Amino acid sequence: MNEPPKDRIKYVQTDLHLPYHYYAGDYKALYLNALKDKKILGSKCSKTGKVFVPPVMSSPDAHAPCTEIVELPDKGIVTTFCVVNVPVFGRDLELPYVVASVALDGADISIYGLVQECKAPEVEMGMRVQAVWKPDGERLGEHTDIKYFKPTGETKAPLESFIHRL
Amino acid sequence: MKAPTSVEPMSQRMTVTFPYKHSTGEVTGRFLAGLKEQKKIWGRRIAGQGVVVPPNAYSEIDAKTGGEWVEVADQGTVTAVGVVAQPVKDLHPSTEPFAYVLVKLDGADTALAHLVLDRIDDIRVGSRVKAVWAPDEERKGTIRDIACFQLVG
Numbered sequence: 001m002n003e004p005p006k007d008r009i010k011y012v013q014t015d016l017h018l019p020y021h022y023y024a025g026d027y028k029a030l031y032l033n034a035l036k037d038k039k040i041l042g043s044k045c046s047k048t049g050k051v052f053v054p055p056v057m058s059s060p061d062a063h064a065p066c067t068e069i070v071e072l073p074d075k076g077i078v079t080t081f082c083v084v085n086v087p088v089f090g091r092d093l094e095l096p097y098v099v100a101s102v103a104l105d106g107a108d109i110s111i112y113g114l115v116q117e118c119k120a121p122e123v124e125m126g127m128r129v130q131a132v133w134k135p136d137g138e139r140l141g142e143h144t145d146i147k148y149f150k151p152t153g154e155t156k157a158p159l160e161s162f163i164h165r166l
Numbered sequence: 167m168k169a170p171t172s173v174e175p176m177s178q179r180m181t182v183t184f185p186y187k188h189s190t191g192e193v194t195g196r197f198l199a200g201l202k203e204q205k206k207i208w209g210r211r212i213a214g215q216g217v218v219v220p221p222n223a224y225s226e227i228d229a230k231t232g233g234e235w236v237e238v239a240d241q242g243t244v245t246a247v248g249v250v251a252q253p254v255k256d257l258h259p260s261t262e263p264f265a266y267v268l269v270k271l272d273g274a275d276t277a278l279a280h281l282v283l284d285r286i287d288d289i290r291v292g293s294r295v296k297a298v299w300a301p302d303e304e305r306k307g308t309i310r311d312i313a314c315f316q317l318v319g
Contacts, residue, residue: 004200009199011187012188012308015183016186019180
């Protein structure tokens with residue numbers, strides 16, 4: 001045989017593994033540990049008073065230290081969101097589901113979260129939501145300790161109230 | 167509250183996985199079938215480039231297609247070495263120290279990237295190495311059908 005086989009190999013599985021050892025740092029460690037107690041912490045800019053969540057050590061816009069840690073409520077507003085219709089490797093949620101940016105009351109930026117307990121088309125910008133936590137004993141100090149956000153049924157927030165907090 | 171000055175360090179190990187299924191194409195697909203079914207290493211004679219291993223579908227010089235299949239030896243000469251002294255689990259193909267090598271197989275004009283697992287302290291540019299084939303039942307049509315290369319002599 002002076003040629004390779006005509007019946008070729010059509011595919012190869014070439015999984016790429018990227019092992020990380022992630023160090024949270026002081027503020028993220030505080031934030032993650034507080035999630036175990038169903039508390040959401042942010043940090044306040046010493047210059048502008050803006051509140052960042054998760055907490056950062058210096059504010060990205062004023063470049064000033066954020067020396068004060070503040071506790072935020074677990075309620076807020078859906079600022080912007082995405083309806084996911086395509087299954088993603090490693091996440092077996094029923095399709096379609098909603099991933100949203102949630103601006104917690106008193107925070108100047110949004111955190112990421114799922115929106116559940118309503119149909120995807122019912123989610124809208126300005127919708128009031130509340131965190132649903134994992135039960136006691138199951139919270140490990142991870143962002144997923146907040147299982148998802150659910151609608152509160154309160155009046156939707158006007159765009160001006162959150163347009164700068166996307 | 168004032169931010170605490172001392173916080174217990176917190177860290178987590180995690181592995182991000184990208185599960186790629188890679189479509190080989192006509193030429194690479196037959197090259198891999200040659201490894202699996204024939205235990206042969208095939209190159210292609212491409213104008214301006216000589217015998218290219220592993221083979222391309224197109225010339226890198228003028229993008230012309232075509233080229234005659236040429237079998238090359240499963241032995242050759244090392245043209246480059248990179249020793250990985252501290253392999254990272256999951257990221258690297260071996261958990262023990264190993265070397266990445268480029269091997270210019272006898273009869274080929276380009277070098278093939280592969281691994282050397284044993285006697286890595288003795289590997290030099292110019293070293294002679296030969297392929298160690300995976301057993302028949304373990305060859306699946308991947309580049310690791312050649313399990314590794316090893317020093318000759």
